[in-house]
């Protein structure tokens with residue numbers, strides 16, 4: 001039997017597991033019941049596991065003798081603060097929380113792959129590390145697995161994401177940048193209050209903030225290539241206390257999105273310099289704080305070629321999409337790609353007959369076409385199998 005045939009043979013179980021996760025979504029860092037369910041499923045197939053931080057689950061399938069390459073397979077497991085609106089029979093039982101990004105599909109299909117690989121552990125000599133990763137949506141979970149040393153010594157890392165922009169039956173595997181970095185910045189400007197009639201005695205934090213907002217777009221248009229995608233957005237401004245007082249304080253919040261580590265470093269550094277020098281010019285002071293949500297997600301071209309070969313062999317040449325559009329949303333799978341050669345594949349979930357399957361993700365009516373489940377599960381298992389036997 002092929003891996004695909006084995007997975008199709010368990011399709012009913014796979015769909016019911018996905019529906020269980022869908023009906024019981026949990027927010028980032030609160031995935032306790034999800035983790036327990038994953039642990040019960042791993043117990044059933046004799047796969048040892050342990051927690052990573054509070055709610056991540058790490059499982060390990062060791063082949064005979066344990067000698068051979070180590071392969072990492074990752075699924076994220078958290079849900080979103082959204083009230084589900086579609087009337088599915090397995091809709092969310094958790095008010096205000098919903099699997100609106102396909103992480104129910106990721107967790108269930110990785111478990112299906114784990115079942116196949118666990119059954120075959122007498123036939124390979126390496127190790128498969130299973131990452132059921134918590135808190136992707138807040139850019140928290142991946143770094144916990146990195147810190148735990150779970151990428152150390154690995155030969156390949158692989159993960160999948162559902163893709164409402166791709167037809168079910170297709171798989172997007174794109175070399176190079178796929179997703180942008182996500183950084184959140186807070187710029188605090190300290191000025192000096194004065195009566196509005198004597199601006200020369202104060203330092204106007206509101207004016208400085210306005211200058212920074214406008215000047216920052218010059219970093220995009222004057223300091224980076226027009227052919228590079230660069231986002232620098234300010235989404236929140238607050239300043240001042242009354243109409244006739246020169247504002248003493250202002251706070252700006254925004255985000256940058258970049259597709260290479262080099263651009264991420266240079267754009268973020270330039271924004272920081274700009275804020276400080278504009279503030280200084282007008283007699284104030286600026287400090288910049290960063291929260292790092294995700295690095296740019298950059299797929300290894302060599303690994304994409306390996307995966308692409310499996311996709312076309314399994315599902316036909318038309319199944320492989322190599323030019324999927326860049327996404328300015330981030331994914332912390334990117335942190336794993338900084339450690340180990342690997343790739344993130346996008347499994348098509350859209351079908352005209354399944355309402356909500358064409359997205360958008362993070363929408364209250366989002367769903368997947370379940371024909372994508374055996375495809376995703378097969379891809380996880382087949383890629384691991386290929387690398388274990390390389």
Ligand code: NI
Nearest residue numbers: 101102103161
């Ligand atoms: Ni997602």
